[in-house]
Amino acid sequence: xxxxxxxxxxxxxxxxxxxxxxxxxxxxxxxxxxxxxxxxxxxxxxxxxxxxxxxxxxxxxxxxxxxxxxxxxxxxxxxxxxxxxxxxxxxxxxxxxxxxxxxxxxxxxxxxxxxxxxxxxxxxxxxxxxxxxxxxxxxxxxxxxxxxxxxxxxxxxxxxxxxxxxxxxxxxxxxxxxxxxxxxxxxxxxxxxxxxxxxxxxxxxxxxxxxxxxxxxxxxxxxxxxxxxxxxxxxxxxxxxxxxxxxxxxxxxxxxxxxxxxxxxxxxxxxxxxxxxxxxxxxxxxxxxxxxxxxxxxxxxxxxxxxxxxxxxxxxxxxxxxxxxxxxxxxxx
Amino acid sequence: xxxxxxxxxxxxxxxxxxxxxxxxxxxxxxxxxxxxxxxxxxxxxxxxxxxxxxxxxxxxxxxxxxxxxxxxxxxxxxxxxxxxxxxxxxxxxxxxxxxxxxxxxxxxxxxxxxxxxxxxxxxxxxxxxxxxxxxxxxxxxxxxxxxxxxxxxxxxxxxxxxxxxxxxxxxxxxxxxxxxxxxxxxxxxxxxxxxxxxxxxxxxxxxxxxxxxxxxxxxxxxxxxxxxxxxxxxxxxxxxxxxxxxxxxxxxxxxxxxxxxxxxxxxxxxxxxxxxxxxxxxxxxxxxxxxxxxxxxxxxxxxxxxxxxxxxxxxxxxxxxxxxxxxxxxxxxxxxxxxxxxxxxxxxxxxxxxxxxxxxxxxxxxxxxxxxxxxxxxxxxxxxxxxxxxxxxxxxxxxxxxxxxxxxxxxxxxxxxxxxxxxxxxxxxxxxxxxx
Numbered sequence: 001x002x003x004x005x006x007x008x009x010x011x012x013x014x015x016x017x018x019x020x021x022x023x024x025x026x027x028x029x030x031x032x033x034x035x036x037x038x039x040x041x042x043x044x045x046x047x048x049x050x051x052x053x054x055x056x057x058x059x060x061x062x063x064x065x066x067x068x069x070x071x072x073x074x075x076x077x078x079x080x081x082x083x084x085x086x087x088x089x090x091x092x093x094x095x096x097x098x099x100x101x102x103x104x105x106x107x108x109x110x111x112x113x114x115x116x117x118x119x120x121x122x123x124x125x126x127x128x129x130x131x132x133x134x135x136x137x138x139x140x141x142x143x144x145x146x147x148x149x150x151x152x153x154x155x156x157x158x159x160x161x162x163x164x165x166x167x168x169x170x171x172x173x174x175x176x177x178x179x180x181x182x183x184x185x186x187x188x189x190x191x192x193x194x195x196x197x198x199x200x201x202x203x204x205x206x207x208x209x210x211x212x213x214x215x216x217x218x219x220x221x222x223x224x225x226x227x228x229x230x231x232x233x234x235x236x237x238x239x240x241x242x243x244x245x246x247x248x249x250x251x252x253x254x255x256x257x258x259x260x261x262x263x264x265x266x267x268x269x270x271x272x273x274x275x276x277x278x279x280x281x282x283x284x285x286x287x288x289x290x291x292x293x294x295x296x297x298x299x300x301x302x303x304x305x306x307x308x309x310x311x312x313x314x315x316x317x318x319x320x321x322x323x324x325x326x327x328x329x330x331x332x333x
Numbered sequence: 334x335x336x337x338x339x340x341x342x343x344x345x346x347x348x349x350x351x352x353x354x355x356x357x358x359x360x361x362x363x364x365x366x367x368x369x370x371x372x373x374x375x376x377x378x379x380x381x382x383x384x385x386x387x388x389x390x391x392x393x394x395x396x397x398x399x400x401x402x403x404x405x406x407x408x409x410x411x412x413x414x415x416x417x418x419x420x421x422x423x424x425x426x427x428x429x430x431x432x433x434x435x436x437x438x439x440x441x442x443x444x445x446x447x448x449x450x451x452x453x454x455x456x457x458x459x460x461x462x463x464x465x466x467x468x469x470x471x472x473x474x475x476x477x478x479x480x481x482x483x484x485x486x487x488x489x490x491x492x493x494x495x496x497x498x499x500x501x502x503x504x505x506x507x508x509x510x511x512x513x514x515x516x517x518x519x520x521x522x523x524x525x526x527x528x529x530x531x532x533x534x535x536x537x538x539x540x541x542x543x544x545x546x547x548x549x550x551x552x553x554x555x556x557x558x559x560x561x562x563x564x565x566x567x568x569x570x571x572x573x574x575x576x577x578x579x580x581x582x583x584x585x586x587x588x589x590x591x592x593x594x595x596x597x598x599x600x601x602x603x604x605x606x607x608x609x610x611x612x613x614x615x616x617x618x619x620x621x622x623x624x625x626x627x628x629x630x631x632x633x634x635x636x637x638x639x640x641x642x643x644x645x646x647x648x649x650x651x652x653x654x655x656x657x658x659x660x661x662x663x664x665x666x667x668x669x670x671x672x673x674x675x676x677x678x679x680x681x682x683x684x685x686x687x688x689x690x691x692x693x694x695x696x697x698x699x700x701x702x703x704x705x706x707x708x709x710x711x712x713x714x715x716x717x718x719x720x721x722x723x724x725x726x727x728x729x730x731x732x733x734x735x736x737x738x739x740x741x742x743x744x745x746x747x748x749x750x751x752x753x754x755x756x757x758x759x760x761x762x763x764x765x766x767x768x769x
Contacts, residue, residue: 058587075591083588089581094347102343106336106589150585 007070008033009158009189010055015064017050017213024050026213027064032158032189032206037180039204039221040193041299047213048193049086052160055191056083068158079108082156086163086193088147092136096127099135100150107154121149125175144168148176152183159183162193177203197296209299217302225292228301232291233271236260239283246274262291336590340598341605348569348606357565358610362617391496392454392466393445397473400506443498455482465496552689552713555639556682558611559712563646564675566607567654570599571671574655575664583751592748596740600651607647638715638725645732646708649739650674656743659750660758670757677705681713692718701728704735742767 008031017025025047032038040048053059055066057073068077091099097118104114122128125145135143144167151159159180165173184190194200200207201221209217217224235241236258242250246269253260265274271290279285293301348354393400446463448454454466464485470478481494501521508517529537577583586595654671661667681688681700688697692714700710701724711728714720749766758766 053584056588057591058584078589081588083585085584085588087581087584089585091347091577091582092580093351102339103585103589105339106586147585 008067009036009069010038010191011067011070012051012055013065013067015051015054015061015066017047017054017059018062023213025054025061025210028208028210028213028215029064030208030215030218032191034157034189035184035187036206037184037190037192037204039200039207040191040210041195041197041200041207041295042210043195045212046195046210048195048210049162050213051210052083052085052162052191052193055160056081079154080157082151082154082159082161084147084151084159084161084164090135090143090146090150093134095132095134096138096146097122097131100146100153103150104153109154117153117155118149121153124179125149140167141169141172145172145176148179152179155183155186155188157188159188159190160193161190163195164192165194165196165199197294197299201295207295209302211299211303211306214306216306217298221295224298225295228293228298229290230264230293231267231269232262232264233274234260234262234287234289234291235278235285236287237283237285239278239281241278241283244274244277244281244283246277258286260287337594337598337601340586340590340595341602344573344599344602345605346602348573348603349609354569354606354610358613359617362614389464390444390446392457392463393447393469394449394451394454394466395447395469396471397469399473400469400503443496443502458482458484467499551635552685552716555635555712555716556685556709558614558639559643559646559709560678562607562611562643563650563708564678565610566603566647567651569603569606570651571654571658571667572664573599573603574659575661575667578659578661578667578751579663587751592751593744595751596652596655596744596747599655600648604644604647604651607643611643635716639712641729642708642712645729645736648736649704649708649732650678652736652740652743656739656746656750657763659747660763661750662757666757674705678709680706681710685713688713689717692720698724702731704731704739707732707735745769 010030010032012028012030015025015028016023028047028051030038030040040051042048050059054061055068055073057078066073069080071077094102100118100122101111101114104117105111109117118131119128122131125148127142127145127149130138130142135146138146148164151161161180164176164180168176180190192200192204204221206220207218207224208215234253241247241261241263246265247263248266249264251262251264253262263274265271275285275288445467446457448457448466451466451468454463454468457463458466465481465483468480468482470476470480472478481496504517504520508520512520527539529539532538577586590598653674657670657674658667661670684696684700687694688700688710691697697710697714700706701714707728711720711725715725745767746763
């Protein structure tokens with residue numbers, strides 16, 4: 001991975017938190033750079049929330065250091081963070097605009113600026129009509145949107161969102177995604193904590209996988225997947241790929257839709273070479289892609305390789321999780 | 334500081350608009366006035382109805398042959414002092430009190446109907462001619478034995494169950510022929526005692542009956558006021574933090590403020606709501622009970638001290654309740670965890686007679702020097718009598734120390750408790766967190 005071109009927005013060094021003698025987070029290091037979407041992944045109970053609470057200074061680490069914007073966390077740095085916790089809720093008996101103004105002012109906005117921002121964001125998420133309603137009178141989805149607005153209306157430089165899409169329907173999920181990406185395009189960093197690997201795969205440039213508090217895998221998503229490629233392609237169309245010289249093994253892929261096959265290539269055969277040979281042999285192609293393992297598959301393999309993640313040094317595929325996560329991307333896809 | 338102010342304002346504003354707060358703030362004094370009014374009316378009605386019941390003559394079976402005078406005229410009127418010590422001087426008599434006083438004046442003379450023996454008297458009772466029979470035993474002079482056979486139980490206000498006027502009637506019957514009329518009068522009313530109280534300026538002031546009532550009423554008044562104000566307001570704190578935990582809103586707040594800022598903001602905001610409540614109660618109370626307060630002669634420095642003890646007491650108990658209450662997952666659990674502090678606060682109530690009677694006694698002093706009982710004990714002592722100024726100052730020093738320790742410990746628990754869900758901590762765990 002390339003060297004970081006800019007200073008990280010969030011930097012963790014050997015962060016550890018122990019509860020009742022058991023490590024909830026063990027020696028985790030990571031860097032997230034400006035304008036990056038960084039995925040913090042892992043199943044429930046992996047230590048993601050504890051890690052984020054330490055970043056927000058809600059919990060104190062037992063060991064290690066946390067820097068934000070190049071210096072240890074302080075009140076000013078905290079104001080530049082938008083945090084959406086997993087355990088989230090709102091004052092149920094308070095009106096929507098009142099609670100949003102309160103939270104905005106707690107983040108350091110003036111009363112006038114808070115009013116303006118609240119109005120603007122409520123219009124943006126189509127909740128302006130219900131601004132005078134009490135939170136308890138809103139649907140769960142609406143409450144989720146209010147939560148998201150509360151996190152984003154200060155236009156933070158660092159967004160830390162713990163399972164931000166939970167409880168949102170597809171339309172509102174898209175709206176939430178647009179809001180986050182707008183901020184990322186404006187230069188904000190997004191640390192996305194989720195246990196849904198597909199979500200992270202689609203959104204994040206880099207990820208860190210936690211299991212039982214240990215970082216078991218970290219790095220650029222594309223590089224992680226490519227480095228674990230079996231040299232295979234997925235193909236749909238007509239023709240027999242087994243007759244093409246570069247094919248080593250052809251396996252049908254179960255599932256709905258058009259029938260597809262996975263073709264494992266012989267060592268040294270490039271996918272484009274195989275495709276050209278297949279077409280030359282009279283084959284027709286409606287779908288063709290390199291077969292890369294999903295993050296989910298990589299995670300499962302990493303957990304197994306780390307001996308169920310119970311050992312502190314469990315790092316998959318010979319890559320140091322901490323070292324890989326420290327590399328801040330600059331222009332990588 | 335700006336964040337603390339904002340938290341305080343939010344807590345204040347949200348609380349003062351709660352229906353529960355509004356009901357207690359405005360409804361409670363009105364309810365108390367209604368209860369007082371109803372009970373006074375009930376008392377008046379009872380007085381009106383009860384007194385005429387005794388108008389009928391009592392049957393008398395005198396086996397001792399000592400009671401020649403069977404009727405005692407105007408006994409009640411002669412036994413009553415010229416002025417009524419319960420009514421304040423210079424204060425216009427309320428219509429209700431006038432009515433009650435008039436009721437007392439209508440007390441009829443005690444009249445007897447003699448019967449030769451008990452069966453004859455009981456037959457008269459059966460026939461509905463009389464309701465009560467006084468039976469004087471033959472050995473009365475030696476034993477004092479009498480019995481009252483009656484359809485009605487004795488008044489709860491009667492010292493020994495004897496009908497009003499019986500004692501005087503006995504004196505007159507036994508002594509009228511034996512002693513001079515003046516001596517007989519002294520037996521009936523042995524003395525007209527005037528208590529002169531030595532004042533610090535070297536003079537003596539005559540103690541009135543109302544002075545004794547004041548000495549009891551004023552400490553009680555401030556005791557009730559302080560307890561209601563401190564624990565009412567602390568209750569809002571407990572309720573607020575429990576609701577925030579149930580709503581899972583705390584972590585959102587904690588990403589903007591520190592636990593200490595949140596704790597102080599809550600204490601200030603809800604303390605202001607408590608003060609507002611006190612002010613409203615006082616304003617509502619001034620109109621109907623203003624004359625009573627004037628009669629109680631409550632001094633401005635007593636009111637000022639009540640205000641200060643509220644502030645200090647609330648900071649102490651509110652801080653403790655917030656710290657311990659934050660360890661619960663819901664209001665019920667929070668209240669269970671915080672109840673120990675309420676128990677500590679009511680300790681002075683077990684010693685009210687001792688504190689009021691001997692405000693500078695050992696018990697009163699000991700309770701004054703223990704922070705958890707300082708505010709209520711000192712308020713009672715100050716209202717009950719003269720307390721040295723140095724003791725008042727010392728009480729605030731003790732309270733300040735107590736508040737400092739309480740807030741320090743509570744802040745630790747608050748930090749742990751805010752994110753503690755689903756498990757009520759054991760005393761051992763709380764102890765460990767306090768010393769962490």
